[in-house]
Amino acid sequence: MKILISRNFILTLLLVYNSTYSSIIAFSYYTLIFSLIISIFIFLKNGLKIDSLFYKFTILFLFVSIYLFITLPYFDVLLTGYNYLKFLYAYLSIKVIGYNFIKYIVNIAYYGSIISFPFYILQLLNYDLAFNLVGFFQNSFDFLSWRNDQMANNIIFTINSDGALRNSGFMWEPKGFANFVTIAIIFRLFMNNLVLYDKKILVLVLAVISTFSTTGILVLFLILTFYFINKKAIVLLSIFPIFLIISYSLFINSEILYKKILYEISLENEYKMLLDKKDYESDVYSLGRTGSLLVDFNDFLKKPIFGYGFTRENRTQSAYVKLVRVNGFSDLLAVYGLGIFLFFYRYYVFLKLLNTKKYKFLSILLISIICIYFASTLTGHPFWTSLLFLSLVIPHKHNLKAIK
DSSP: HHHHHHHHHHHHHHHHHTTTTTTTTOOOOHHHHHHHHHHHHHHHHHOOOOOOOOEEEHHHHHHHHHHHHHHHHHHHHHHHHHHHHHHHHHHHHHHHHHGGGHHHHHHHHHHHHHHHHHHHHHHHHHHHHHHHHHHHHHHHHHGGGGSSTTTEEESSSSEEGGTTTTTTSSSSHHHHHHHHHHHHHHHHHHEOOOOOOOSHHHHHHHHEEEEHHHHHHHHHHHHHHHHHHTOOOOOHHHHHHHHHHHHHHHTTTTTHHHHHHHHHHTTTTHHHHHHHOOOOOSSEOOOHHHHHHHHHHHHHSSSSTTTTTTTTTOOOOSSSSSSEOOOOHHHHHHEEEEEEEEHHHHHHHHHHHHHHOOOOTTTTHHHHHHHHHHHHTTTTOOOHHHGGGGGGGSSOOOOGGGGO
16 A cells, blocks of 8 residues: 555656656656656556546547648647647546545645745855756756756756746746645645644745745635635634735835736737837747737637637737747637636536535635636646546545545
8 A cells, every 4th residue: 555655646746747847857748758658557557447528528629629620720730649648648647646646736735845945045045056056967967958047957946047036946937836836725725624724734825925926925815715704714804904905015015026017917908019019139028917818818719619729820929029928828718719618617626526515615716726827828737737637536425534
Protein backbone atom coordinates (compact mmCIF):
# COMPACT_ATOMS: atom_id res chain seq x y z
CA MET A 1 0.00 0.00 0.00
CA LYS A 2 2.85 2.40 0.81
CA ILE A 3 4.37 1.74 -2.63
CA LEU A 4 1.02 2.54 -4.28
CA ILE A 5 0.66 5.86 -2.41
CA SER A 6 4.26 6.81 -3.19
CA ARG A 7 3.79 6.01 -6.86
CA ASN A 8 0.56 7.99 -7.13
CA PHE A 9 2.13 10.96 -5.37
CA ILE A 10 4.97 10.90 -7.91
CA LEU A 11 2.41 10.76 -10.73
CA THR A 12 0.71 13.83 -9.25
CA LEU A 13 4.07 15.61 -9.01
CA LEU A 14 4.71 14.77 -12.65
CA LEU A 15 1.30 16.12 -13.67
CA VAL A 16 1.94 19.38 -11.82
CA TYR A 17 5.48 19.63 -13.23
CA ASN A 18 4.09 19.40 -16.76
CA SER A 19 2.04 22.50 -15.91
CA THR A 20 4.82 24.62 -14.37
CA TYR A 21 6.27 25.86 -17.71
CA SER A 22 9.25 27.07 -15.70
CA SER A 23 12.07 25.32 -17.56
CA ILE A 24 12.88 23.92 -20.97
CA ILE A 25 12.27 20.40 -19.61
CA ALA A 26 8.83 21.27 -18.21
CA PHE A 27 7.98 22.98 -21.50
CA SER A 28 9.20 20.13 -23.70
CA TYR A 29 6.96 17.90 -25.81
CA TYR A 30 9.14 14.97 -24.81
CA THR A 31 8.36 15.44 -21.11
CA LEU A 32 4.63 15.27 -21.77
CA ILE A 33 4.94 12.22 -24.06
CA PHE A 34 7.15 10.46 -21.49
CA SER A 35 4.60 11.22 -18.74
CA LEU A 36 1.73 10.04 -20.96
CA ILE A 37 3.45 6.71 -21.65
CA ILE A 38 3.90 6.13 -17.91
CA SER A 39 0.21 6.89 -17.28
CA ILE A 40 -0.91 4.56 -20.08
CA PHE A 41 1.29 1.75 -18.75
CA ILE A 42 -0.04 2.04 -15.18
CA PHE A 43 -3.62 2.50 -16.40
CA LEU A 44 -3.44 -0.77 -18.35
CA LYS A 45 -1.52 -2.58 -15.61
CA ASN A 46 -4.23 -1.67 -13.08
CA GLY A 47 -6.93 -3.02 -15.42
CA LEU A 48 -8.80 0.30 -15.50
CA LYS A 49 -11.49 1.07 -18.09
CA ILE A 50 -12.16 4.20 -20.13
CA ASP A 51 -15.30 6.03 -18.94
CA SER A 52 -18.14 6.71 -21.36
CA LEU A 53 -17.66 10.43 -20.65
CA PHE A 54 -14.18 10.35 -22.17
CA TYR A 55 -15.42 8.36 -25.17
CA LYS A 56 -18.06 11.05 -25.75
CA PHE A 57 -15.45 13.77 -25.33
CA THR A 58 -13.18 12.05 -27.88
CA ILE A 59 -15.99 11.78 -30.43
CA LEU A 60 -16.91 15.44 -29.92
CA PHE A 61 -13.26 16.51 -30.18
CA LEU A 62 -12.86 14.53 -33.43
CA PHE A 63 -16.09 15.92 -34.92
CA VAL A 64 -15.17 19.54 -34.15
CA SER A 65 -11.61 19.02 -35.43
CA ILE A 66 -12.89 17.66 -38.77
CA TYR A 67 -15.33 20.57 -39.05
CA LEU A 68 -12.56 23.12 -38.40
CA PHE A 69 -10.24 21.32 -40.84
CA ILE A 70 -12.85 21.71 -43.57
CA THR A 71 -13.97 25.28 -42.80
CA LEU A 72 -10.83 27.15 -41.68
CA PRO A 73 -8.06 28.45 -43.98
CA TYR A 74 -5.37 26.98 -41.71
CA PHE A 75 -5.56 23.90 -39.52
CA ASP A 76 -2.58 22.53 -37.61
CA VAL A 77 -3.19 18.78 -37.39
CA LEU A 78 -0.11 18.11 -35.23
CA LEU A 79 -0.94 20.87 -32.74
CA THR A 80 -4.54 19.70 -32.47
CA GLY A 81 -3.41 16.11 -31.92
CA TYR A 82 -0.90 17.25 -29.32
CA ASN A 83 -3.61 19.07 -27.40
CA TYR A 84 -5.78 15.96 -27.47
CA LEU A 85 -2.85 14.04 -25.94
CA LYS A 86 -2.83 16.61 -23.11
CA PHE A 87 -6.49 15.81 -22.41
CA LEU A 88 -5.74 12.08 -22.57
CA TYR A 89 -2.77 12.47 -20.21
CA ALA A 90 -4.81 14.49 -17.70
CA TYR A 91 -7.67 11.96 -17.81
CA LEU A 92 -5.48 8.86 -17.44
CA SER A 93 -3.51 10.46 -14.59
CA ILE A 94 -6.68 11.24 -12.65
CA LYS A 95 -8.02 7.72 -13.20
CA VAL A 96 -4.78 6.15 -11.95
CA ILE A 97 -4.23 8.49 -8.99
CA GLY A 98 -7.85 8.45 -7.79
CA TYR A 99 -9.47 10.79 -5.25
CA ASN A 100 -6.24 11.02 -3.21
CA PHE A 101 -5.23 13.47 -5.93
CA ILE A 102 -6.87 16.14 -3.75
CA LYS A 103 -4.65 15.35 -0.77
CA TYR A 104 -1.53 15.20 -2.95
CA ILE A 105 -2.25 18.62 -4.48
CA VAL A 106 -2.63 20.16 -1.02
CA ASN A 107 0.68 18.63 0.10
CA ILE A 108 2.52 19.71 -3.05
CA ALA A 109 1.26 23.28 -2.59
CA TYR A 110 2.04 23.23 1.15
CA TYR A 111 5.59 21.88 0.96
CA GLY A 112 6.26 23.83 -2.24
CA SER A 113 5.28 27.01 -0.37
CA ILE A 114 7.54 26.20 2.58
CA ILE A 115 10.46 25.53 0.23
CA SER A 116 9.81 28.78 -1.61
CA PHE A 117 10.04 31.05 1.45
CA PRO A 118 13.84 30.86 2.03
CA PHE A 119 14.50 31.41 -1.68
CA TYR A 120 12.02 34.28 -1.75
CA ILE A 121 13.63 35.95 1.28
CA LEU A 122 17.05 35.67 -0.39
CA GLN A 123 15.50 37.09 -3.57
CA LEU A 124 14.32 40.15 -1.59
CA LEU A 125 17.63 40.60 0.20
CA ASN A 126 19.99 40.05 -2.73
CA TYR A 127 18.27 39.61 -6.08
CA ASP A 128 21.42 39.06 -8.16
CA LEU A 129 22.78 36.41 -5.79
CA ALA A 130 19.42 34.60 -5.70
CA PHE A 131 19.03 34.75 -9.50
CA ASN A 132 22.51 33.30 -10.07
CA LEU A 133 22.06 30.63 -7.39
CA VAL A 134 18.66 29.44 -8.60
CA GLY A 135 19.76 29.56 -12.25
CA PHE A 136 23.11 27.80 -11.68
CA PHE A 137 22.28 24.58 -13.55
CA GLN A 138 20.58 26.19 -16.54
CA ASN A 139 23.54 28.56 -16.88
CA SER A 140 26.04 25.70 -16.54
CA PHE A 141 24.55 23.23 -19.03
CA ASP A 142 23.56 24.22 -22.56
CA PHE A 143 20.74 21.67 -22.80
CA LEU A 144 19.04 23.37 -19.81
CA SER A 145 19.51 26.88 -21.17
CA TRP A 146 16.17 28.65 -21.70
CA ARG A 147 15.35 32.35 -21.30
CA ASN A 148 18.37 32.66 -19.00
CA ASP A 149 18.24 36.46 -18.96
CA GLN A 150 14.57 36.51 -17.90
CA MET A 151 14.09 33.45 -15.72
CA ALA A 152 16.06 31.33 -13.26
CA ASN A 153 14.76 27.89 -12.26
CA ASN A 154 16.02 24.91 -10.29
CA ILE A 155 12.77 22.85 -10.45
CA ILE A 156 11.72 23.72 -6.86
CA PHE A 157 11.86 27.52 -7.28
CA THR A 158 11.67 30.10 -10.05
CA ILE A 159 12.73 33.73 -10.22
CA ASN A 160 11.03 35.70 -12.98
CA SER A 161 12.70 39.01 -13.84
CA ASP A 162 9.27 40.58 -14.38
CA GLY A 163 8.45 39.91 -10.72
CA ALA A 164 11.64 40.72 -8.83
CA LEU A 165 9.74 41.41 -5.59
CA ARG A 166 7.26 38.56 -5.99
CA ASN A 167 7.27 34.85 -5.11
CA SER A 168 6.97 32.58 -8.17
CA GLY A 169 7.31 29.34 -6.21
CA PHE A 170 7.90 26.44 -8.60
CA MET A 171 5.69 27.94 -11.34
CA TRP A 172 6.70 30.07 -14.34
CA GLU A 173 5.57 33.32 -12.69
CA PRO A 174 3.97 34.59 -9.44
CA LYS A 175 0.46 34.55 -10.89
CA GLY A 176 0.78 30.89 -11.87
CA PHE A 177 1.91 29.99 -8.36
CA ALA A 178 -0.98 31.93 -6.79
CA ASN A 179 -3.48 30.17 -9.07
CA PHE A 180 -2.25 26.73 -8.05
CA VAL A 181 -2.11 27.51 -4.32
CA THR A 182 -5.64 28.97 -4.21
CA ILE A 183 -7.02 25.72 -5.63
CA ALA A 184 -5.13 23.86 -2.90
CA ILE A 185 -6.76 26.16 -0.30
CA ILE A 186 -10.21 25.23 -1.64
CA PHE A 187 -9.31 21.53 -1.46
CA ARG A 188 -7.98 21.88 2.08
CA LEU A 189 -11.09 23.69 3.30
CA PHE A 190 -13.33 20.90 2.02
CA MET A 191 -11.05 18.25 3.53
CA ASN A 192 -11.24 19.99 6.94
CA ASN A 193 -14.96 20.82 6.89
CA LEU A 194 -14.18 24.53 6.46
CA VAL A 195 -11.71 24.78 9.33
CA LEU A 196 -9.85 28.00 8.54
CA TYR A 197 -7.43 28.02 11.48
CA ASP A 198 -5.19 25.32 10.12
CA LYS A 199 -1.38 25.20 9.77
CA LYS A 200 -1.49 24.30 6.09
CA ILE A 201 -4.12 26.95 5.31
CA LEU A 202 -1.96 29.60 7.01
CA VAL A 203 1.13 28.65 5.00
CA LEU A 204 -0.85 28.58 1.75
CA VAL A 205 -2.42 32.00 2.41
CA LEU A 206 1.02 33.49 3.15
CA ALA A 207 2.28 32.01 -0.11
CA VAL A 208 -0.53 33.65 -2.09
CA ILE A 209 0.10 37.02 -0.42
CA SER A 210 3.83 36.79 -1.22
CA THR A 211 3.02 36.52 -4.95
CA PHE A 212 1.39 39.97 -4.97
CA SER A 213 -0.96 38.53 -7.57
CA THR A 214 -4.08 40.63 -8.15
CA THR A 215 -6.03 37.51 -9.07
CA GLY A 216 -4.66 35.54 -6.13
CA ILE A 217 -5.74 38.22 -3.65
CA LEU A 218 -9.18 38.50 -5.29
CA VAL A 219 -9.70 34.73 -5.16
CA LEU A 220 -8.68 34.75 -1.47
CA PHE A 221 -11.41 37.33 -0.84
CA LEU A 222 -13.95 35.11 -2.61
CA ILE A 223 -12.88 32.05 -0.61
CA LEU A 224 -13.13 34.02 2.65
CA THR A 225 -16.60 35.24 1.64
CA PHE A 226 -17.68 31.63 1.02
CA TYR A 227 -16.23 30.66 4.42
CA PHE A 228 -17.89 33.50 6.37
CA ILE A 229 -21.31 32.85 4.84
CA ASN A 230 -21.26 29.11 5.54
CA LYS A 231 -19.77 29.39 9.03
CA LYS A 232 -22.32 32.10 9.91
CA ALA A 233 -19.43 33.96 11.49
CA ILE A 234 -21.43 37.03 12.57
CA VAL A 235 -18.49 38.71 14.32
CA LEU A 236 -16.20 38.13 11.37
CA LEU A 237 -18.88 39.29 8.95
CA SER A 238 -19.32 42.49 10.94
CA ILE A 239 -15.62 43.36 10.72
CA PHE A 240 -15.33 42.25 7.11
CA PRO A 241 -16.26 45.75 5.74
CA ILE A 242 -13.48 47.25 7.90
CA PHE A 243 -11.10 44.64 6.53
CA LEU A 244 -12.15 45.60 2.99
CA ILE A 245 -11.56 49.30 3.66
CA ILE A 246 -8.07 48.64 5.05
CA SER A 247 -7.30 46.34 2.12
CA TYR A 248 -8.50 48.98 -0.34
CA SER A 249 -6.25 51.58 1.27
CA LEU A 250 -3.27 49.25 0.97
CA PHE A 251 -4.28 48.41 -2.58
CA ILE A 252 -4.40 51.98 -3.94
CA ASN A 253 -1.03 52.67 -2.36
CA SER A 254 0.53 49.59 -3.94
CA GLU A 255 2.25 50.38 -7.22
CA ILE A 256 2.37 46.70 -8.13
CA LEU A 257 -1.38 46.08 -7.93
CA TYR A 258 -3.01 49.49 -8.47
CA LYS A 259 -1.07 50.44 -11.60
CA LYS A 260 -1.76 47.03 -13.13
CA ILE A 261 -5.51 47.56 -12.77
CA LEU A 262 -5.37 51.13 -14.12
CA TYR A 263 -3.49 49.90 -17.18
CA GLU A 264 -6.05 47.16 -17.84
CA ILE A 265 -8.94 49.63 -17.55
CA SER A 266 -7.20 52.04 -19.94
CA LEU A 267 -7.48 49.42 -22.71
CA GLU A 268 -11.25 49.05 -22.41
CA ASN A 269 -12.15 51.02 -25.54
CA GLU A 270 -8.92 50.65 -27.50
CA TYR A 271 -9.51 47.56 -29.61
CA LYS A 272 -8.78 49.39 -32.89
CA MET A 273 -5.64 50.93 -31.42
CA LEU A 274 -4.28 47.49 -30.54
CA LEU A 275 -4.55 46.38 -34.17
CA ASP A 276 -3.48 49.60 -35.93
CA LYS A 277 -0.66 50.79 -33.67
CA LYS A 278 2.73 50.74 -35.46
CA ASP A 279 5.29 51.99 -32.94
CA TYR A 280 5.81 48.92 -30.76
CA GLU A 281 9.13 48.54 -28.96
CA SER A 282 9.55 44.89 -30.00
CA ASP A 283 8.04 42.37 -32.42
CA VAL A 284 5.96 40.77 -29.63
CA TYR A 285 3.36 42.61 -27.54
CA SER A 286 1.36 41.28 -24.59
CA LEU A 287 -2.22 42.51 -24.81
CA GLY A 288 -2.95 42.38 -21.09
CA ARG A 289 -6.17 40.87 -19.72
CA THR A 290 -8.55 43.54 -21.00
CA GLY A 291 -6.89 43.85 -24.40
CA SER A 292 -6.93 40.05 -24.78
CA LEU A 293 -10.61 39.96 -23.85
CA LEU A 294 -11.43 42.59 -26.48
CA VAL A 295 -9.58 40.81 -29.28
CA ASP A 296 -10.67 37.29 -28.30
CA PHE A 297 -14.33 38.24 -27.83
CA ASN A 298 -14.33 39.77 -31.31
CA ASP A 299 -12.99 36.43 -32.62
CA PHE A 300 -15.65 34.55 -30.64
CA LEU A 301 -18.42 36.58 -32.28
CA LYS A 302 -17.12 35.48 -35.69
CA LYS A 303 -17.02 31.77 -34.74
CA PRO A 304 -19.36 31.39 -31.73
CA ILE A 305 -20.33 27.71 -32.02
CA PHE A 306 -17.07 25.75 -32.32
CA GLY A 307 -14.49 28.54 -32.07
CA TYR A 308 -11.17 28.51 -33.93
CA GLY A 309 -9.54 25.49 -32.34
CA PHE A 310 -5.85 25.54 -31.49
CA THR A 311 -4.55 27.05 -34.75
CA ARG A 312 -3.94 30.68 -33.79
CA GLU A 313 -3.10 31.77 -37.36
CA ASN A 314 -6.85 32.02 -38.02
CA ARG A 315 -7.42 34.49 -35.20
CA THR A 316 -7.09 38.28 -35.22
CA GLN A 317 -3.55 39.62 -35.42
CA SER A 318 -1.89 42.97 -35.94
CA ALA A 319 -0.05 43.60 -39.20
CA TYR A 320 2.83 45.17 -37.29
CA VAL A 321 3.45 42.98 -34.24
CA LYS A 322 2.65 39.55 -32.80
CA LEU A 323 -0.12 40.04 -30.25
CA VAL A 324 0.12 37.67 -27.28
CA ARG A 325 -3.10 36.86 -25.41
CA VAL A 326 -2.98 36.45 -21.63
CA ASN A 327 -6.68 36.12 -20.75
CA GLY A 328 -7.44 32.44 -20.28
CA PHE A 329 -11.22 32.88 -20.15
CA SER A 330 -11.46 34.75 -23.45
CA ASP A 331 -8.87 32.39 -24.95
CA LEU A 332 -11.22 29.49 -24.15
CA LEU A 333 -14.04 31.42 -25.85
CA ALA A 334 -11.96 31.84 -29.01
CA VAL A 335 -10.63 28.25 -28.99
CA TYR A 336 -13.81 26.33 -28.06
CA GLY A 337 -16.65 28.77 -28.74
CA LEU A 338 -19.74 27.86 -26.73
CA GLY A 339 -17.89 24.72 -25.62
CA ILE A 340 -16.53 26.90 -22.81
CA PHE A 341 -19.75 26.18 -20.90
CA LEU A 342 -18.88 22.47 -20.87
CA PHE A 343 -15.53 23.38 -19.28
CA PHE A 344 -16.98 25.27 -16.37
CA TYR A 345 -19.89 22.85 -15.98
CA ARG A 346 -17.33 20.10 -15.38
CA TYR A 347 -15.61 22.27 -12.76
CA TYR A 348 -18.95 22.84 -11.04
CA VAL A 349 -19.64 19.09 -11.02
CA PHE A 350 -16.45 18.26 -9.10
CA LEU A 351 -17.07 21.14 -6.66
CA LYS A 352 -20.55 19.73 -5.96
CA LEU A 353 -19.10 16.29 -5.26
CA LEU A 354 -16.51 17.77 -2.90
CA ASN A 355 -19.33 19.58 -1.11
CA THR A 356 -20.48 16.63 1.04
CA LYS A 357 -21.72 18.99 3.81
CA LYS A 358 -23.95 20.89 1.34
CA TYR A 359 -22.47 24.32 2.00
CA LYS A 360 -24.28 27.28 0.46
CA PHE A 361 -23.19 29.58 -2.37
CA LEU A 362 -20.93 27.03 -4.04
CA SER A 363 -21.08 29.28 -7.10
CA ILE A 364 -18.64 31.65 -5.33
CA LEU A 365 -15.93 29.01 -5.71
CA LEU A 366 -16.83 28.49 -9.36
CA ILE A 367 -16.45 32.26 -9.84
CA SER A 368 -13.03 31.92 -8.20
CA ILE A 369 -11.97 29.41 -10.87
CA ILE A 370 -13.34 31.68 -13.62
CA CYS A 371 -11.29 34.56 -12.16
CA ILE A 372 -8.17 32.38 -12.29
CA TYR A 373 -8.83 31.61 -15.94
CA PHE A 374 -9.48 35.29 -16.64
CA ALA A 375 -5.95 36.08 -15.46
CA SER A 376 -3.99 33.26 -17.12
CA THR A 377 -4.05 31.27 -20.35
CA LEU A 378 -4.39 27.78 -18.88
CA THR A 379 -5.94 26.15 -21.95
CA GLY A 380 -3.18 23.57 -22.38
CA HIS A 381 -2.02 23.00 -18.80
CA PRO A 382 -2.49 19.32 -17.81
CA PHE A 383 -3.16 20.13 -14.13
CA TRP A 384 -6.08 22.44 -14.92
CA THR A 385 -7.37 20.01 -17.53
CA SER A 386 -7.26 17.18 -14.97
CA LEU A 387 -9.81 19.02 -12.81
CA LEU A 388 -12.37 18.49 -15.59
CA PHE A 389 -12.21 14.74 -14.91
CA LEU A 390 -11.85 14.83 -11.14
CA SER A 391 -15.53 14.08 -10.56
CA LEU A 392 -15.02 10.65 -12.16
CA VAL A 393 -12.90 9.46 -9.21
CA ILE A 394 -14.89 11.03 -6.36
CA PRO A 395 -17.63 8.60 -5.30
CA HIS A 396 -20.98 10.36 -4.85
CA LYS A 397 -21.27 9.27 -1.22
CA HIS A 398 -17.60 9.79 -0.49
CA ASN A 399 -16.67 11.46 2.79
CA LEU A 400 -13.55 13.59 2.44
CA LYS A 401 -12.35 12.54 5.90
CA ALA A 402 -10.99 9.45 4.16
CA ILE A 403 -8.37 11.47 2.29
CA LYS A 404 -7.03 13.49 5.23
